[in-house]
Amino acid sequence: MEDEWVSLFSGGKDSSWALYQALERGLNVTRLLTVHPSDDSYMYHVPATELTGLAAESLGIELIDVHPGDLEASTAADSGEQGDAELEPLEAALTDLQSEIDIAGVTAGAIESEFQTNRIQGMCDRLGIDLFAPLWQENPRELGDAMLDAGFEIAIIQVAAHGLDESWLGRTLDAEALDELEQLNDEYGVHILGEGGEFETLVTDGPHMDRPIELEYETEWEGTHGRLVITDAYLG
Numbered sequence: 001m002e003d004e005w006v007s008l009f010s011g012g013k014d015s016s017w018a019l020y021q022a023l024e025r026g027l028n029v030t031r032l033l034t035v036h037p038s039d040d041s042y043m044y045h046v047p048a049t050e051l052t053g054l055a056a057e058s059l060g061i062e063l064i065d066v067h068p069g070d071l072e073a074s075t076a077a078d079s080g081e082q083g084d085a086e087l088e089p090l091e092a093a094l095t096d097l098q099s100e101i102d103i104a105g106v107t108a109g110a111i112e113s114e115f116q117t118n119r120i121q122g123m124c125d126r127l128g129i130d131l132f133a134p135l136w137q138e139n140p141r142e143l144g145d146a147m148l149d150a151g152f153e154i155a156i157i158q159v160a161a162h163g164l165d166e167s168w169l170g171r172t173l174d175a176e177a178l179d180e181l182e183q184l185n186d187e188y189g190v191h192i193l194g195e196g197g198e199f200e201t202l203v204t205d206g207p208h209m210d211r212p213i214e215l216e217y218e219t220e221w222e223g224t225h226g227r228l229v230i231t232d233a234y235l236g
Contacts, residue, residue, distance in 0.1 A: 014109030
């Protein structure tokens with residue numbers, strides 16, 4: 001029987017692109033795995049992870065939810081220790097899954113973060129599985145263009161960076177937005193794809209999804225940062 005792949009999945013554009021690329025290459029992705037962190041995380045995408053259930057339904061792939069509790073607010077002395085602590089529930093979930101299926105590897109959406117990638121690679125080494133990270137060290141603008149060319153519809157759901165104001169909340173990440181983000185990258189060092197937490201996204205539709213995710217929301221703005229407060233979400 002063919003080995004199975006697990007997609008580390010937040011619903012955001014980067015993990016969604018890694019999943020899409022895996023499917024395009026014929027990898028047998030049979031599980032999505034979402035870690036639901038608390039309000040602050042060094043390792044994981046935080047906002048709107050509760051919507052991954054809708055995405056999984058549209059994708060037709062089984063979802064595994066991991067709730068690490070308050071590990072993020074533990075007694076970790078620094079970001080490195082916190083990152084290690086945050087990895088533990090993910091590794092435990094994959095270890096449990098290995099008792100059920102033969103896992104070939106996991107997909108991950110890291111672009112430049114060695115903090116994340118080194119930890120995920122170490123975890124894969126310990127579990128004896130592969131890591132598929134197709135965004136790793138690719139050009140951010142070219143990645144953004146590729147996502148749009150493939151038909152991804154991407155909503156910006158949280159912002160926290162110089163140059164990004166309330167008007168970005170709920171905005172579609174399109175070619176015009178990427179142009180503006182390139183300018184903000186020159187002026188302020190904003191990562192074009194927001195990998196440093198400058199902004200967070202939700203993929204609401206794509207070629208690998210059967211139905212789009214429709215959102216109803218309000219915006220919450222606190223001076224220099226803000227987010228969408230999603231009041232309803234459903235498949236169109």
